[in-house]
Amino acid sequence: MQQPPQLISSDPDAHPGPEGVTLIVFAPFGEDTTLATYPDGSTQDVMQHPLTQALREVAATGVNVCALVDRVDDETWLIDIPAFQPEALACSSHWKQRMDSPRTLAGLVRHAHQRHPATSLVLALEGHGAGFIPEIDRNQLSAQAYTEDGRFQWQVTGSQASPVLPMGSPVLPMGSPVLPMGSPVLPMGTLPLSTWGLGEALRLAREAGAPRLAAIHFDNCFNMAVEVLHTVAPYAEVATGYMNYNFFTAGAPYPQVFRQLASQGSATPGQLGQWFADANHAVLAAKGNHPTTAGVVLLSRMQHIAECVDELADALLSVLSGAADRQAVVESIRRAIVRAQQYDSDGSMRLETPDELTDLASLAQALLRQDFPGDRVHAAAHALRESLAGIKRYGDDDSPWTDPSARWNFSERALAMNIFLPDPLLVGLWDWRSPYYLDVNPDSSRPGVQPQVIEFLKATDWVDFIVEYHREARFAGLLSPRRRPFPVFNARYQRPADAAGATAPAEDA
Incomplete structure (x- = not known):
């Protein structure tokens, strides 16, 4: 019988994982057509999405997979793939989930633990991210509230490229631009899960009996951020993230990460975190003109x-x-x-x-x-x-x-x-x-x-x-806030023949 690979830690509060590893993937693509229909804008079935194929390959290495994928104008899909059985993939509709709610991610982690209770849990966050996203109750942003009964007046000025919202009232004490009720203008559409919401999701999962995560891979932009890492530190051992943009690859590096784990048989969460960064780098660097920078941190350092x-x-x-x-x-x-x-x-x-x-x-x-x-x-x-x-x-x-x-x-x-x-x-x-x-x-x-x-x-x-x-x-x-397109891995891009760009070698962590 094939033995699943394991993650091993000396941390006394570590994840119990005698029966292998479960990869949990949270993919909120429901506000981004580019990501939902990646790679060429024509993908209309979640089963045909490259992320799904990458997760099949992960399962083939002996790692369980539980993924929640939300797509534009589509259902929210729960994907379960047992270790060593990629052909046994089960995909079920969970109607339409609020992907910015902490309870959605908490429920996914709880589901993964209940389905594979004796495995170490590894979480990968896909799609949009930011170094700091506040928790905002939009129900409180009434005109009466954000103008304080008309005491504050807002006007939009400037060019379309860089609109500015000046406040028509004196600044508050100490020169801080803190407004009484917050800014009345927020990004259109749903924000990603807030920084607080991410921590709350992991807290709720722990409260429900899920173990501390072995590792988190922030497979998005700007989430190698002190505010985010400090927030998740109580709930995971290691985090890998990207300080600037990270080009979307739909999970393409994941099979290599877990093939490496399978070939070695076991590893520490720290090693796994490094492999996440290295595999991401290899995919992007081989193409050229996809520069990124990554960090891996033991969260006990935060x-x-x-x-x-x-x-x-x-x-x-x-x-x-x-x-x-x-x-x-x-x-x-x-x-x-x-x-x-x-x-x-x-x-x-x-x-x-x-x-x-x-x-x-x-x-x-x-x-x-x-x-x-x-x-x-x-x-x-x-x-x-x-x-x-x-x-x-x-x-x-x-x-x-x-x-x-x-x-x-x-x-x-x-x-x-x-x-x-x-x-x-x-x-x-x-x-x-x-x-x-x-x-x-x-x-x-x-x-x-x-x-x-x-x-x-x-x-x-x-x-x-x-x-x-x-x-x-x-x-x-x-x-004024603007939703920016997520930079994606461009398979069609060809480096100009006279380009001088060079990719730096990986450094020791």
Whole structure:
């Protein structure tokens, strides 16, 4: 009888998995026609989707598969494939699920555990993702609420390429653009599962008896983010993710990951996390012009990393408030942000400020190259950089096929994960998420537009630093949110004959 591969851990709170591994795939494609009909826009049957074929190949390696796939103008499909039996695939309609509800993902994890109770659970999240997505109760966003009975007036100005929403009232204390009821303009359609919602889903699954996950693969964009990783840390051992964009491949790398596990017989969750990154890299790098950068982190490290972020925030607050020349300190911080690695937040494909996702390790290194009063900022930056060492798995240096005129160079060793740092140049234009991100203590006397705040924002002084950094900056408005196309693996793309792009080799984690 064939023996299934296993994941082994020395963690006392580890996943029990004596009978093998179950891969859980959460695929919310219901708001994206490109992903739902991948690869050429003609796929109309979930059984013909390349993701389904990739999951059959995973099952052939001896790994159970449970997947929930939601598609545009279609049902939400539950796919079950037993280990070693890809021909036994069962696909059943579960009508139409709310994929942004924590209870949907919690139910999928619970289903996988109940179906394969003695296996280690590995979760792969497909489709859209973001480094920080707030939990928003749209039912509270009435006109009366977001104008505070007419006290605030909103006007849309600017070009269609970069619309701005200026607030027709004085900014609130400390220069923070936190609005009483949050922004009245949100992305059209359903948002992906929020950061808080993801943590809540995993908490509910654990509460229902599911084991701690062995690994999470964030197979989407911007989810190698300190806010996300800190949120899921109590519920999984290892996470693999991508700091910038990750091109959608419909699970194409997964068979290689689990063939490697099967050939070895067993592995640690850390090794599996590295294989996720490496297999993703191999598929994209072989084609060229699909540059990405990935990280793998033992989630037990996130508490210390959060403490280091908190200490850096406190150190920056100290020099901002106590310096004889505050403007000189602000300029030093701004120079460090500009020189740090940025990840695209405005859809321009240019990785530079005013992008509002900044690499933490790169920022720490850039701060070390600036002058600050005393030695506290440098000490905190050094500690943060050291806490992030070894997380980066690989980083490419190439031009993306989505914009061949751009260059994404992720070859610097000091990269690890992103953090939200809005309006980095102090021009007064803020990402639409900013009011929610900065509102860490929602006013209980007002309707709960943001009913939940993630723990990272409550446990660190990062938001206090952002507010203090902007204290003397003029608030001009919020950038209107836009849903951007998910960058996909382009099988038809051919690298130009004279292209100079080169792919950097994988680095040791």
